[in-house]
Amino acid sequence: MAGQAVSAGTSTWDRIKKWTPIFIIAPSILASFIYVFVFAGWTFYISLSDSTLLPSYGFKGFENYVSLWTNRRWSVAYNNLLFFSLFYVTISMAFGLLLAILIDQKIRAESFWRTIFLYPLAVSFIATGTVWQWLYNPSSGIQFLVNSLGWTDFQFALTTDRKNAIWAIIITGIWGSAGFSMALFLAGLRSVDPDIIKAAQIDGASWFRTYRKVILPTIGPIFLAVAVVLLQFAIKTFDLAVALTNSGPGISTTFPATYVYDFMFQRGEIGQGAAAAMMVLAALAIVLVPYSLYLVWRRRREASNG
Amino acid sequence: MADAVMGTVVEDREAAVASRRRLISRIVVYGLLGLISIVYIVPLLVVILNSFRTNAEIGANGLISLPNSFRLDAWPQAWSDFCIGGQCDGVARYFWNSVMMVVPATIISTTLGAINGYILSKWKFPGSEIVFGCMLLGVFMPGQIALLPWAFLLGQIGLSNSVYGLILVHCIQGLSFTTLFFRNYYVSIPDDLLKAARIDGAGFWRIFWKIIIPLSPPIIIVTVIWQFTGIWNEYLFGVVLNSGANQPITAALVALSMSGTTVRTYDVMSAAVLIGALPPLLVYFFGGKYFVRGLTQGAIK
Numbered sequence: 001m002a003g004q005a006v007s008a009g010t011s012t013w014d015r016i017k018k019w020t021p022i023f024i025i026a027p028s029i030l031a032s033f034i035y036v037f038v039f040a041g042w043t044f045y046i047s048l049s050d051s052t053l054l055p056s057y058g059f060k061g062f063e064n065y066v067s068l069w070t071n072r073r074w075s076v077a078y079n080n081l082l083f084f085s086l087f088y089v090t091i092s093m094a095f096g097l098l099l100a101i102l103i104d105q106k107i108r109a110e111s112f113w114r115t116i117f118l119y120p121l122a123v124s125f126i127a128t129g130t131v132w133q134w135l136y137n138p139s140s141g142i143q144f145l146v147n148s149l150g151w152t153d154f155q156f157a158l159t160t161d162r163k164n165a166i167w168a169i170i171i172t173g174i175w176g177s178a179g180f181s182m183a184l185f186l187a188g189l190r191s192v193d194p195d196i197i198k199a200a201q202i203d204g205a206s207w208f209r210t211y212r213k214v215i216l217p218t219i220g221p222i223f224l225a226v227a228v229v230l231l232q233f234a235i236k237t238f239d240l241a242v243a244l245t246n247s248g249p250g251i252s253t254t255f256p257a258t259y260v261y262d263f264m265f266q267r268g269e270i271g272q273g274a275a276a277a278m279m280v281l282a283a284l285a286i287v288l289v290p291y292s293l294y295l296v297w298r299r300r301r302e303a304s305n306g
Numbered sequence: 307m308a309d310a311v312m313g314t315v316v317e318d319r320e321a322a323v324a325s326r327r328r329l330i331s332r333i334v335v336y337g338l339l340g341l342i343s344i345v346y347i348v349p350l351l352v353v354i355l356n357s358f359r360t361n362a363e364i365g366a367n368g369l370i371s372l373p374n375s376f377r378l379d380a381w382p383q384a385w386s387d388f389c390i391g392g393q394c395d396g397v398a399r400y401f402w403n404s405v406m407m408v409v410p411a412t413i414i415s416t417t418l419g420a421i422n423g424y425i426l427s428k429w430k431f432p433g434s435e436i437v438f439g440c441m442l443l444g445v446f447m448p449g450q451i452a453l454l455p456w457a458f459l460l461g462q463i464g465l466s467n468s469v470y471g472l473i474l475v476h477c478i479q480g481l482s483f484t485t486l487f488f489r490n491y492y493v494s495i496p497d498d499l500l501k502a503a504r505i506d507g508a509g510f511w512r513i514f515w516k517i518i519i520p521l522s523p524p525i526i527i528v529t530v531i532w533q534f535t536g537i538w539n540e541y542l543f544g545v546v547l548n549s550g551a552n553q554p555i556t557a558a559l560v561a562l563s564m565s566g567t568t569v570r571t572y573d574v575m576s577a578a579v580l581i582g583a584l585p586p587l588l589v590y591f592f593g594g595k596y597f598v599r600g601l602t603q604g605a606i607k
Contacts, residue, residue: 029441102335135370246564274454
C-alpha cells in the first residue's frame with residue numbers, strides 16, 4: 001500500500017509522506033527491541049558474570065547456573081512450581097468448565113452470575129492474597145469460625161504449616177482464576193454449531209452424553225489454550241506467594257519468581273538471581289514455543305483445507 | 307378408544323416425568339451456582355463488613371461473623387493515619403502515586419498502541435510482519451528478566467525511585483499488548499475503505515483521524531481497561547524500582563500486612579485493602595463486558 005502512495009508522484013513531499021509511518025513507528029520498534037532483546041541479553045550476560053551485590057562484568061561462565069541447580073532452595077522452588085502447576089492448572093480448568101457448563105444451561109440473570117465468578121480477576125493478587133491470608137489465619141479466620149461453631153478439633157492452619165502452605169496458594173490461585181477459564185470455556189461452548197447439538201438430541205442422546213461426545217470434543221483447542229495461559233500464570237507466580245506466605249514458613253513456598261527477587265534484592269546475589277530469571281524465561285519458552293508452532297501448523301492446515 | 311385413553315395417560319405420565327426431571331435439574335444448576343457463589347462473595351463481604359466493625363469485636367468474634375458493631379473510623383484512619391514502614395500518614399500518598407502512574411501510562415501506551423496497530427495493519431512496509439512478531443515477544447517476557455536492566459537504565463537517566471520511572475516502564479511493557487490489540491482489530495477493517503479515501507487525497511493522519519479513530523471506540527475501551535487494571539495491580543516493579551513514599555498502593559498493602567508484629571488492626575487494614583482494590587473493581591463493574599473481551603483477547607495472544 002505504501003508503494004501506491006509512492007507511484008502517485010516522486011516529489012520530496014511524496015517521499016516524506018511515504019516514510020511518515022516508518023518514522024512514527026521507529027521509536028516503538030526501537031523500544032520494543034531494547035526491551036525484548038537487549039534486556040534479555042543483558043540479564044543473560046549478568047547470569048554468566050561474577051556479579052554479587054552490584055552488576056559486574058567479570059566472566060565466569062555457567063558457574064551461577066551450577067550453583068543454582070545445586071542450591072536446595074532452588075530445588076524447593078522448582079518442585080513447588082511443578083506441584084503448584086499440576087494442581088492449579090487442572091483444578092482451575094475443571095472448575096472453570098463446570099461453571100461454564102452450569103451457566104450454559106439457559107439460566108436466569110446470566111450476567112449476574114458471571115460477574116460474581118469473574119470479579120477476582122479485576123483485583124490484584126496482592127489484595128486478594130492479603131484477604132485470603134487473613135482467612136487462613138487460624139486464630140481469626142476459617143478455623144476460628146468452624147471451631148466456634150462447635151467443631152473444636154477442626155484444623156485449617158495452611159499458611160503456618162510447612163507441608164501444606166502451598167495448598168493455600170493453590171486454593172487462592174484457583175479462586176482467583178477459575179473465572180477466567182470459565183469465560184474462555186463459555187465462549188467455546190457458545191461457538192459450537194447449534195445444529196450439531198440438535199441432531200444429537202434428536203438421536204436421543206442424553207444431556208451428559210451430548211456434552212461428552214459432541215460438545216466438548218469440538219472445543220478441544222480451547223482446553224489447550226486455557227492450559228497454556230494458566231501454565232504461564234503459574235510460571236510467573238509471584239504476587240500471590242508474596243501476599244499469602246512471603247515464601248514461608250521457612251522457605252517452603254519459594255517459587256522460581258520469588259527466588260529471583262530474593263537473590264537479586266535481598267541477598268545481593270545478582271548473578272545467581274539473573275540465572276534464576278533465565279530459568280523462568282526458559283520455562284515459559286518450554287510451554288510457549290511448542291504451542292506457537294502448533295498454532296502455526298493448525299493455521300496452515302486450515303488454510304490448505306479451506 | 308381405549309387405546310386413545312391409554313395413549314394420553316402414557317403421554318401425561320411422560321410429560322410429568324419430564325417436567326419433574328427438568329425441575330430437579332434446575333434445582334441442581336441453581337443450587338451449585340449458589341453454593342459456589344458464596345465462596346466467591348464471602349471474602350469480599352468479609353473485608354467490606356470488617357472495615358465497619360471495631361477491631362475489638364473482630365478479635366472476639368473472628369473475621370467471618372455477622373457484625374455486632376458499626377463505625378466509620380477505620381476508613382479515615384486507613385486513608386490518612388495508618389502507619390506503614392515508619393510513616394504514619396495512611397495509604398493516601400500511595401494511592402495518589404498509583405493514580406499519577408496509571409493515568410499517563412494508560413493514555414500513552416494506548417495512544418502508541420493505536421498508531422502502531424494502524425501502521426502494522428494498514429501501512430505495511432518490508433519487514434513489518436517481522437517487526438510485529440518481535441513486538442509480540444514482549445507479551446511473554448517475564449518481569450524478572452527486565453528487573454536489572456530497568457534498575458540500571460532508570461538510574462542512568464535519573465528516574466530511579468520516581469513515579470515517572472514507573473510510567474516509562476509501564477508504557478514500554480504495555481506497548482506489545484496495546485499494539486497487538488489494535489493491530490488485530492484494525493486488520494478486520496476493509497482496505498477498500500482506505501483506498502477510496504486515499505484516492506480522494508487523504509494522507510496518513512487524515513485517514514487515521516477521519517476513518518480509523520471513529521471505528522475504534524470498542525477496542526480503545528478494551529485496551530484502556532486492560533492497561534488500567536494491569537498497571538494499577540502491578541506489584542513487582544513497584545516494589546523493586548521504588549521505595550518508601552514513592553511506592554504504588556500494591557507495595558504499600560504488602561508492607562502494611564507484613565508489619566503485623568503487634569496486634570493486627572483488621573478494621574483499618576480492611577479499609578486499606580478496599581481503597582487499593584476500589585479503582586479496578588469500579589472499572590470492572592462499569593466496563594465488565596469490555597473487561598471480559600480484553601481478558602479473552604489477551605489470552606489468545
